[in-house]
Amino acid sequence: MATNFSFRPYGEKAYHTGTAIPVFSLKSDRDFGIGQFSDIKLLADFCHQAGLDLIQLLPVNDTTVTKTSKDSSPYTAISVFALHPIYLDLEPLIKHLDTKTLKNYEAEKKRLNELSETDYAAVITGKLKYARLAFDAVKKDLLxxxxxxxxxxxxxxxxxxxxxxxxxxxTFETKDFDHWAGYEKFSQEIFESLYQDDKASDFINFQFYLQYLLHQQLLEASDYCHSLGIALKGDIAIGVGRYSVDAWENPDLFNLDMQAGAPPDAFSTTGQNWALPTYNWSAIEATDFQWWKDRLKTMATYFDAFRLDHILGFFRIWEIPETSVRGLLGHFSPAKGFTVEEIEYFGIPxxxxxxxxxFTQPFIKDWVIDRIFGRDNRDMVIQNYLNYIGFENYEIKAEFQDQRVLQELDIDENIRQGLYQLTENVVFIKDHANPNLYHPRIELMDTISFAEFGHNVQQTLRWMHDDYYYNRNNHFWKEKAFEKLPALITSTDMLACGEDxxxxxxxxxxxxxxxxxxxxxxERMPSDPSQFVQNLDNLDYLCVATPSTHDTATLRQWWEEDYETSQNYYSNVLHWYGPAPHPINHDVIREIIRRHFDSNAMxxxxxxxxxxxxxxxxxxxxINSERINDPSDPLNNWNYRIHLPLEELLQKTDLIGKISELSHTTRRSYHHVY
Incomplete structure (x- = not known):
């Protein structure tokens, strides 16, 4: 790595400072409606002038399935190895276009670049179209x-x-390879057979060509960053798509009938369902983690550090049945659930x-239906969705027990959410792999089923819930992490950072x-829930400190979300007097960032x-136009673009000066740890 610093903990330059932005959010005069790998070089120029020495990106792998905005999330890759064609710079290829096509290209480029957000469908379709024309012009010599x-x-x-x-x-016009008759799983024989067909081989060679160009352009950007003493930090998503190349080629490495997600948190009160298969770690370990090592080594071609998305998943993952839409019916896997004998030993008959x-089936009585749907809707809900099973109890009709079915129904949204709540009105969840083990449903104390029990049983269930989530599995999860992480992080020289x-x-x-x-x-998401904000003064050195992430509101948005919170921060964290300004002013922004720069975080x-x-x-x-992602919105389109071209950003001397001043007057300028 051609840099003037050692990008390692306790190196010659101990403290490093950078900026984070997805590639798709960049903008330059060369673009075709979206940021691209060549833009990283312009961003590196900006960082160099401002005294920053790190650029952090979101995942850059291919997500293309529908060629619409549904593909826009960088966390739904169809391959953990392939780079995304949407980040291809077409400018080196336009020499292969005829005069009429070039004119159309320039007009389309101008229209797309003038948009404030990415027209995803037009961009990916256009890029593939013009790249294909260039390929047709060079393929004879290329091969x-x-x-x-x-x-x-x-x-x-x-x-x-x-x-x-x-x-x-x-060919099949669906990503569901389970329906690719005769091609349900990849094999070398399938590739070689198709490659004998002229149409198929031409298409395949075009894919090779795209990846070849993308590799060259990202490597060139990486080398340029290094020449300026700037490191690149990439992002490794915790999961891969259910219908991805990786799952098609190596189905044994995944639990394809399960979904990864997260329990309820600050982002979502009903948990997160990422609709990604969970890992079959025993099968992965049997290969000495080869797939993971290959993944990391491929990434190390371009990056000096990586963000390991949801590192908690290497301890345990929140595993959700494939029938779920929300995350409340999941349980941690692996985890030591309770046996029936244990449950009864604790005093629950x-x-x-x-x-x-x-305990594991939805608890449904008339009063439960009234509480969720209201008395006026009781008869309708019973008639359409429930069966009476005696003793004043109901069950959900078989055809509506799958939340995915409920998601597609053309019904009032309040009724849909109520039906979700009914399916989740359970106390225990059977282990997805071992039906003899039981896991307390996350936040079972909030269920109506829990409310029906007497005080003593409630106390026991609450204790079992808290013990399971905060004590019972801790050492077990530690062992599981040590089985995986050492082999992975030592497979390359990249600096490992965890999203924990x-x-x-x-x-x-x-x-x-x-x-x-x-x-x-x-800062706004403290590791200790009893704290108002993260204490920047006491951060460990082996740490990445940031005021915001791509999943949170920006600083300016956060400041306006709750005036009481803003005032609390202004008075008790910044220790400034008077009412907090609204909207937030530049002095407050500077002080927040200065405090981060002066922290002990590497x-x-x-x-x-x-x-x-x-x-x-x-x-x-x-202020709302600058947010990248809202995890609570499953329909969020990842189409944010910065509001000015990078060429213009390089002329913003006031901004560059302010960042540079912070870079050189805070702990960020130190070359050794003190």
């Missing part, structure tokens, strides 16, 4: 080019499967009170510290939108 042939040869462990997947996706029928937000087991910090994996500190990474708020010349009026 004999030594550099191209070497690129393809060196990536045989993923590239043929990826290209074949895309061909079959186009499980079997004599109805066993599974009472959420319901964090007490053993996570000690594991991360022992393995020298940097933790994440978001890395401080400030989202580019928060840096924009430092100076009037880069502050825009619409």
């Amino acid at each position: 004999t080019d030594i550099a191209f042939k070497t690129f393809v040869k060196d990536r045989q462990f993923w590239l043929p499967a990826y290209a074949t997947f895309n061909y079959l996706l186009e 499980y079997r004599s009170w109805g066993g599974d029928a009472r 937000l959420g319901m964090v087991p007490t053993t996570v910090p000690e594991v991360m510290d022992e393995l020298k994996i940097l933790s994440l500190a978001v 890395l401080v990474i400030v989202p580019l939108q928060d840096l924009f708020a430092l100076a009037p010349e880069t502050t825009i009026a619409d």
